[in-house]
Amino acid sequence: MLAPYSPVEIAIDGVGKSFGKTLALDDVTIGVKPGELLALLGPSGSGKTTLLRIIAGLEIAERGRLAIGGTDATNLPPRDRGIGFVFQNYALFRHMTVFENIAFGLRVRAKAERPTRASIKGRVDELLSLIQLDGMGGRLPSQLSGGQRQRVALARALAVEPRVLLLDEPFGALDAKVRVELRHWLRSLHERLGLTTVFVTHDQEEALELSDRVAILNRGRLEQLGPPREIYDQPASSFVIEFLGEVNKMPCQVARGIARLGIEGCHPVAAPGLPDAHAVAYVRPHEIEMSAAGTPDTAKAVVQSLSVIGPRTRIHLMIGTQRLEVDAERSTAEALGLEQGTSVGVKFRNVRIYPATR
């Protein structure tokens, strides 16, 4: 139905940008593959939005190069880049109907390139049905829900047949349920259109679920780039593991490639390549096994509190003075008869050691 998009690659090569004295982006290199859905993930101030705006041409890179589809786009104005941009707060034209919003990009074209009135209408109707808003072209944006507005913004961006789709926190302003729905819809849309897509988010779950690859940014630098699974299983730095959801942090001591946590009943952990110094051990809450107190090869912990969240239980433990968060099946906690004050044996299934941050 829709005109086939020819996916292009985006080459971000050593891009840097400062705002006054703050360094927003520092030597970032990312190759976005044709047809890929890439997430730019990071906390606020990490430079992810700045990077997206540089790809769009809304900001200009001070250092480095940018190429879209093999042609240099570093200094190209936005309208010559073949991009579609979706803003966090929709940025719809409030004084125009849904139809006029979507048609805008076609109507502002120079006369020679402008489609006929009939083909603009055909194209807008096609997009309206794509975003499941058939027959609502006459509405004003103020008469739509948040999720509908964001879909209109997306249709408006797609109307100009961009080579690249850029989304800035596309679900940020929506409530939780609509967010998840729209996320799945966007994923299926991406599979149908195959358009090279970059989206910015600060929500790690969204990035891991939706994207083909995730680029994690921190203070203007690229921390890690890889498929969601690789990012989650092999975080490249302590920043990445801390950013990807809750994690327990424990001090440890590395000597000759072996890290010791200083907790009785806890085995030493291999830490190849780390210098002999203080380090930090990370354990995710669901990577802690609990057993009856006194089980061999376990550390002894005391339950501080526990709360039931649907099918799972969240338990706060203390090993001496070390606080520990555990996420377990509700049945496990019930089988062990856990309640405040009971003792329990714990074993770490997966420990990751990173150098202590400066």
Add this chain to the structure above:
Amino acid sequence: MSIAVAAAPRRRNALPGFGPTIGLTVFVVCVLILIPVAGLFVKATDLSVAQALALLSSPRVLAAFRLSFGLALLAAAVDGIAGLLIAWVLVRYDFPLRRYFDAIIDLPFALPTAVAGIALTALYADNGWFGAPLARLGINVAFTPLGIFVALLFIGLPYAVRTVQPVLADLERDVEEAALTLGAHPRQIFSRVIFPQLLPAILTGIGLAFARGVGEYGSVIFIAGNMPGISEILPLLIVIRLQQYDYAGAALIAATMLVGSLVILLALNLFAGRWVRRHG
């Protein structure tokens, strides 16, 4: 009795104080606006219909109507354009002393109108700083309708700036960026995205500048020259009637002026309102 009370639906407003505030509002509106205006119309009826028609259709009065309304509308329209430009510069750009420029805009509000009139007259008289070079070009400003126009321009400008400025400041920048990414040129962004959103505020500013200008007296009479039929404004005509103890005549001219102004303001408001309804 008690059954009737129980059956009556209870209607309570969540916000307290409706009674006293509406009472005070009605009182103030009556005392300050409605009763004096009604008095004006009552006073005008002292004249017979024939007398009233004769007065209103006299060449001198007709000329004053044309002059006052024509120049006030023209000056308000020019103020609307200039006000948009000034508001644009103040909101969109940062430059040295911007805040002082911003404060200067209010000067016509604060300046006693007679002072403004004398200052403008001094500037635009044939020997003034602006007047002398203009006179050499054959353009006389002071003591001509052009002088009235200049005075009204001065008086109305802050209204035009101050109504547009906050609306312009509130416009979301990402909407313009969206237009940019969709391929619009700056001119198209202004005409299709920015201007339609500013139009109601611009019209309000023009309306205010017009309302102020049509009744302006102090700053105009010094620079106008006040030649009957040429540069004599309506408020001056009213003052002249009053000095001749012709209160009914003065009231009639004033009431007619009021109706004319109301019609114009209503038309502007209707247009702006329809625009807002149609375009969200």
